[in-house]
Amino acid sequence: MTLDIYHIIRRPIVTEKSTKLEEGLNQVVFEVDGRANKNQIKQAVEQIFKVKVEGVNTMRMRGKPVRRGLQFSRRANWKKAVVTLKQGERIEFYEGA
Numbered sequence: 395m396t397l398d399i400y401h402i403i404r405r406p407i408v409t410e411k412s413t414k415l416e417e418g419l420n421q422v423v424f425e426v427d428g429r430a431n432k433n434q435i436k437q438a439v440e441q442i443f444k445v446k447v448e449g450v451n452t453m454r455m456r457g458k459p460v461r462r463g464l465q466f467s468r469r470a471n472w473k474k475a476v477v478t479l480k481q482g483e484r485i486e487f488y489e490g491a
Contacts, residue, residue: 399438402430406487407474420479426452428473435475446480 404425406412412423426435432450439447453476457469479485 397427397430397434399434399441402427402434402438403442408487415476420481420483422477422479422485424475424477426473426475428454428471430473430475432475435477439477443485445483445485447477448480449478451476451478 404427407423407425409423415421415423422439424435424439430438432452435450435452436447439445439450453474455472455474457471459466459468461467
């Protein structure tokens with residue numbers, strides 16, 4: 395399985411919890427392709443953002459049930475990666491804000 399590095403990382407997850415992880419533990423949270431493994435995620439983050447990665451933790455997030463009128467369905471399942479950066483490394487998502 396060969397995935398392009400730009401398809402592995404889908405988007406950053408910017409929430410209160412992820413912001414606290416970034417400030418306190420130097421960790422960044424991403425939504426990633428469900429087929430990607432930890433080594434591929436590490437290589438993708440290092441090449442795209444030009445930083446050194448110390449470790450990667452992954453988890454599968456279950457889709458939440460949703461209701462639209464009388465119809466019940468479910469959001470899609472997705473994979474989340476918590477990437478720990480080495481000391482002194484940073485990724486700025488909102489540099490000019």
